[in-house]
Amino acid sequence: MDTLARLLHLSPATLWIAVKVLLAFGIPMGLGPVLTWAERRGSAMIQDRIGPNRVALFGKIRIMGLVQPLADGLKFFFKEDLRPTGANKVLFWLAPALAFVPAMLGLAVIPMGRSFELGGAEYHFSLLDPGNGMGMLLPMAVGAMAVYGVMIAAWSSNNKWSILGGMRASAQMVSYEVGLSLAVIALFMKVGGYDPHQIVAAQSGAFFHGVIPAWFIFRQPVGFLVFFVCMFAEANRLPFDFAEGESEIVSGFHTEYGSMKFGMMGLTEYVHIIGASALIVTLYLGGWQLPYMADQSHLPVLLTFAVFLAKLVLTSLVFIWVRWTLPRFRYDQLMDLGWKKLLPLSMANLLVIAYWMRG
């Protein structure tokens, strides 16, 4: 890396920052379109259909329709950019960005691989180095900001369906935030800190006579369940996609959106999935670590990165899989589940874990 940095007239630290920014930006941007393809082909397979398989590069190379996202994106760019007459122009333009940016920001603290030493300097695989004081609080806080994207998109459209979707989605996201935070607090207590590097390090090795990897999914299954369900609500994914609810309110908060603004809204959904998966992987699935191994500091850096990516993709696929299995909740059932089931459950989880950890 030193030679490369010298060739580019950069200090190795600056180069590494650039690489990390590219990774944190490139992973969701690259994986998002692939996930749209996976969603469409996967749902087709689940429903005994075939799915989009005919788009071909230069009219020849079909590769199972993998070029479909490219065609979709091109189509969005060439669509007419409409704005409804009663819409608030500024907010209508701002909303896709407001939805998109928080979804991207969550990845900033996620460690995507092992920290390593090179030429006397230590490099970390997360955009923000450990000890920045924000730790896992950043994705939590920024994730909560996603409400604004949905809400502003809904409000500025001047459309009844949009506002219905936006209202209930914001209520949903705020409600599930509570249970989510309590579930994570139990985990923070166990780790003794909320820095993602610390959390990942706490998940190395195995317990129960070395049979089960010491991932938090096995050590705090109830907390994981609550967190997982809340992540669906936060990402507006199907059992809880009240923002969209296409069978009830046309297309919810992005009813009035067309062209690339709609494309951006769609991409936001998948970036949310990737962000949520990254959180789940880091908090509950051992981050970049291989299971069972107690000392992982000697693993090749690229291997740890690959392990993280594999876990990320698999978790994202679970999001897609769940979407095509479960139907949408009714609104009162959603509120019931959030406030009367998940919140008490995560509270009890917190108390039980606190009791175990006493003195």
Add this chain to the structure above:
Amino acid sequence: MAVIVKKAELSWLDRIYVLSVAKGMGITFAHFLKQLATPTRKRFTIQYPDMKKPMPKGYRGLHELKRFEDGAIKCVACFMCQEACPARCISIEAEEFSELNFTQGFEEKRPAVFKIDMLRCIYCGMCEEACPKDAIWLRDTYEVAAYDRLSMNFGKWDLINTYADKDGKAKLTPETESPATPRRSVAL
């Protein structure tokens, strides 16, 4: 009139919901794997322009004017099909000819013009039933489309050749050969 909606009593396990979700996800995953393992030709979807469903026997598709093995047209221009046609899409003009013909013996009539307006045809198969010589068949092609009305007006040569390639026989054109005259002439 009030309707009392009976609420289904869910068991304890169903109300917890986690197990039911797992069961449902198992079902969808089984479908996913099944569809993934099924080769394309065995899937439910027939990817139309690439794959075609074999038409059942007795399907009434595009017509063919049949010929004898020696290439002579079977039609004797008797006008039965034209009379039978409820859509009145067939128009025939007969002509006289008197050549000795090996398979047919002496025939004196053949169609000079045999036109079917495919835009009018309703594929009812009445012409096929009316034909005393089994000279017109409705077969399995259903892709009858064109860019203008004129090309939907099928003439004698079009109708003779509708299935020519599929049968492995060469296409016939008026310049190369007349199917009304036999390939072999036998002197009796």
